Amino acid sequence: MCFKLSNLYLTFGNTEIFKDVNIVIERGFNIIIGPSGSGKSSFLKILNLMELPSSGTVLYKNRPLIEYIPSKIRSLCVLVRQKPVFALKKVEDNLKLPFSFKSNMHKRFDYKLLYELLDRFMLEKSILKKESHTISGGEMQRLSFIRAVMLKPQVFLLDEVTSALDESMQNSVFEYIKFLSENHICVVSTHSNSAFRYADSVFKIQDKGVVND
Amino acid sequence: MIKHISLYGFIGSYAFLLLIIILSYREKLNIAKDVIITFLRMSVQLFLSGFVLLYIFKLDSAAVTTIIFLIMIFFASRIVISRTKVNIKNAGVYIFLSILISAIFILSILLFGIIKLDSFNPRYVIPLAGMVIGNSMNSMAIGIERFNSQINENRDYIEDMLCMGADRNEALFDMKRAALKSSLLPSLSSASGMGIVFLPGMMTGQILSGINPVESVYYQIVIVMAIAVSVALSNYLMLNLIKHSFFNRYDQPTF
Numbered sequence: 001m002c003f004k005l006s007n008l009y010l011t012f013g014n015t016e017i018f019k020d021v022n023i024v025i026e027r028g029f030n031i032i033i034g035p036s037g038s039g040k041s042s043f044l045k046i047l048n049l050m051e052l053p054s055s056g057t058v059l060y061k062n063r064p065l066i067e068y069i070p071s072k073i074r075s076l077c078v079l080v081r082q083k084p085v086f087a088l089k090k091v092e093d094n095l096k097l098p099f100s101f102k103s104n105m106h107k108r109f110d111y112k113l114l115y116e117l118l119d120r121f122m123l124e125k126s127i128l129k130k131e132s133h134t135i136s137g138g139e140m141q142r143l144s145f146i147r148a149v150m151l152k153p154q155v156f157l158l159d160e161v162t163s164a165l166d167e168s169m170q171n172s173v174f175e176y177i178k179f180l181s182e183n184h185i186c187v188v189s190t191h192s193n194s195a196f197r198y199a200d201s202v203f204k205i206q207d208k209g210v211v212n213d
Numbered sequence: 214m215i216k217h218i219s220l221y222g223f224i225g226s227y228a229f230l231l232l233i234i235i236l237s238y239r240e241k242l243n244i245a246k247d248v249i250i251t252f253l254r255m256s257v258q259l260f261l262s263g264f265v266l267l268y269i270f271k272l273d274s275a276a277v278t279t280i281i282f283l284i285m286i287f288f289a290s291r292i293v294i295s296r297t298k299v300n301i302k303n304a305g306v307y308i309f310l311s312i313l314i315s316a317i318f319i320l321s322i323l324l325f326g327i328i329k330l331d332s333f334n335p336r337y338v339i340p341l342a343g344m345v346i347g348n349s350m351n352s353m354a355i356g357i358e359r360f361n362s363q364i365n366e367n368r369d370y371i372e373d374m375l376c377m378g379a380d381r382n383e384a385l386f387d388m389k390r391a392a393l394k395s396s397l398l399p400s401l402s403s404a405s406g407m408g409i410v411f412l413p414g415m416m417t418g419q420i421l422s423g424i425n426p427v428e429s430v431y432y433q434i435v436i437v438m439a440i441a442v443s444v445a446l447s448n449y450l451m452l453n454l455i456k457h458s459f460f461n462r463y464d465q466p467t468f
Contacts, residue, residue, distance in 0.1 A: 074376060075377070081369070101378045
């Protein structure tokens with residue numbers, strides 16, 4: 001189980017973001033670093049088919065990504081965006097939302113796991129009944145991470161999911177990602193220094209390339 | 214016995230415009246010229262359509278009636294596009310098809326199932342088609358604009374859903390529902406005011422031309438329901454076609 005990227009290029013208009021990227025991403029805690037605007041989010045989006053490279057190939061389990069049904073590959077490789085949107089009125093409804101998609105039909109909304117995760121990330125059960133607009137950015141970040149965990153995908157693509165959290169909470173999230181990475185590919189884009197302690201490998205974006213540091 | 218409007222009476226009615234023009238000068242609205250041009254144009258358009266209808270009714274040809282029917286839908290879709298000013302790929306084609314399919318469906322039931330015409334009589338087909346198409350047109354302008362603005366306002370939310378395994382239908386479900394609802398509201402509110410707040414145009418026309426008011430109620434109720442169904446159906450079809458313009462083949466948003 002791995003991603004294989006070969007001869008990958010990405011350009012937006014006249015701006016070249018990636019140039020001849022050749023890497024393999026394996027099971028474990030992978031972090032991707034680089035200055036703001038260097039293409040970390042685009043890199044993660046390429047891995048779940050939300051962005052198409054201008055040229056080159058991306059293989060997942062030795063099969064080109066573009067041969068998968070888009071919704072299927074995205075239910076296998078869930079991407080958590082930096083600023084998630086909870087558009088439904090109640091917090092709980094937002095957590096349940098992806099379980100209504102056809103690609104996630106076989107998945108069960110596991111309350112036991114939910115309560116366990118809420119507890120682990122210092123959230124009260126009562127938050128589930130709250131209205132979405134009343135919760136803080138940090139709470140929303142933790143909740144959308146929890147939602148991704150509950151979907152039990154094969155791959156976790158996490159785009160700066162700890163940016164609104166204090167350091168101790170960041171560490172508990174990274175610890176949990178470490179636990180997940182025993183059986184999953186986790187790719188985490190981050191600016192946080194504490195992530196390095198947990199990472200199995202570090203990918204660095206520099207000079208339009210992605211190198212395994 | 215129908216009281217016809219005499220020529221003097223008709224010309225005299227243009228004096229109504231004087232009131233608007235005086236108002237325009239007094240309140241500095243600067244619309245006197247517009248008013249005159251608009252009403253002259255309206256008169257010319259209606260006279261022309263009157264003569265054309267007279268000719269078509271005399272001709273009574275199914276082929277000509279069909280062509281007129283298609284032209285009406287063509288202009289209706291152009292008007293929707295120009296009025297909404299949204300830039301959506303293939304929107305014109307999708308709107309045309311949606312009105313066409315829903316109008317054919319509703320009119321077949323209306324003309325041959327309910328009114329039980331034995332031929333494609335333009336005297337029935339054209340005015341009824343006009344009401345069905347015209348109402349679809351007005352509601353679609355609302356529907357498409359609402360859909361477009363909902364999608365643009367919720368771009369991040371839509372992307373979140375896609376990232377967790379939603380397909381394009383699931384990602385746009387809420388926006389489609391909101392658009393469909395707002396396109397249906399005007400028909401519903403106008404239906405609830407009928408008979409109390411105002412008498413609908415068709416019923417007024419029939420009553421003035423001497424038909425028993427109760428008889429005209431039958432017609433009116435059937436028409437109002439046909440219009441509501443065609444509004445719902447045409448908007449439903451249009452939204453389901455047009456949603457594809459917001460994605461590429463990999464279900465990536467292109468808006």
